[in-house]
Amino acid sequence: MDRFTRAGELLGASEPIRRLRGEIQKFGASTLNVLIQGESGTGKELVAHSLHGASPRAAGKFVALNCAAIPESMVESELFGHEKGAFTGAVAKKLGRFALAHGGTLFLDEIGDLSLATQARLLRALEQGEILPLGAEEAVRVSVRVVSATHKDLAGEGAHRWFRRDLYYRLTGVELAVPPLRERGDDIELLARALLRAAASSAGKRDMELTPAAIAALKAHDWPGNVRELRNEMERAAVHTELPIVDLHNLSSRIRRDPRKGPGSREGPSLAERFAALKSTERGLIEEAIEAARGNLSAAARLLGITRVMIMRRIVRFGLALRDG
Structure with a gap:
């Protein structure tokens, strides 16, 4: 098996x-x-x-x-x-x-x-x-x-x-x-990536990736529900995330703010830094999809697992000089 x-x-x-x-x-x-x-x-x-x-x-x-x-x-x-x-x-x-x-x-x-x-x-x-x-x-x-x-x-x-x-x-x-999962170190990242890919496939979406900020939060969580809880978290993220990128804000609140941390504590980059990095990554994926689809926005949207309306909004937001092929 x-x-x-x-x-x-x-x-x-x-x-x-x-x-x-x-x-x-x-x-x-x-x-x-x-x-x-x-x-x-x-x-x-x-x-x-x-x-x-x-x-x-x-x-x-x-x-x-x-x-x-x-x-x-x-x-x-x-x-x-x-x-x-x-x-x-x-x-x-x-x-x-x-x-x-x-x-x-x-x-x-x-x-x-x-x-x-x-x-x-x-x-x-x-x-x-x-x-x-x-x-x-x-x-x-x-x-x-x-x-x-x-x-x-x-x-x-x-x-x-x-x-x-x-x-x-x-x-x-x-x-x-x-x-328990909390004693398995880097296995958390390995499992999260594998479970996210499986969840995305079940949801009919392309492969999804985790940002460094999301991975840091997953590793910091205590996982009282162990692998079952991690699986549920990745399935939730796969369904609710529009783009094939799961960032910190796409995770549930209990993961974003681990109970072991104080109210003002945080790990990794600031919110502004993570948001800026996400914008750059999102723009790159939009451009890559449009190039792969040879300018056909409908096809590019399908590659990203989003609608044509959603990709058009991002083209306008990022100021991309593109036209439908």
Whole structure:
């Protein structure tokens, strides 16, 4: 699987991400269950996909379940399946995620949200290698590698009896930590550029670029939502920015003024300096597009991803002596 096409979480050259990629290759080939730990939005499911792709089970299915998104009354049915008539509303037999993942990998996201009762049933399935669907009389053998993920401290929760210690040990043949975006240094710029290009393409626009001021602001932000937050920011910028240049003022307010800075603090050039630089860049792009379109303003506007009316306004603003070809 291409690690960029799944939103770029593993794209990067920082030491934490290079170390993580090495661990994925090392432990992916094993049969051990894996617990992935990391903050929300860091790309834990992508790591699980990568582990599956590096394993002998790669030809099998990758089946995922978000334990936090399933009502407690439905979790057992989702995991183990049920027979027709097992409960009110069970109008047909249903295979659970364990059965669907037979021969492959089962990814249990937010596993720390499972109730103690469900944890006990999950532990039994892992220890015995078989499941008992609701309403069934005979157990079904399954061969599944379990990769789980959480943003919680399961060891600490086990000490408080909120998470079973025996299940924790069963899940953690290997523990992998996904680094938060704020610890990935220059990966922020690399990811931002890649995500912006992808967002521009999805929006039907030409490739877009970030100005130095925008990059400085992105690097200064703390990214509590990690790569998911960065992706959303780049998608927003791609939609709202008219020209293929994303400058500081095109970013959302929380990025423009990082909470770690004081009211009067700033990084990089002044507003006037950034505005002057943007004007020069914009004029150059207008001239380049018109030249590429051989003077045809409608074609030049399409190259820039704007309307003909918008390019005409800029021609007048910059005093360009041009005519429609």
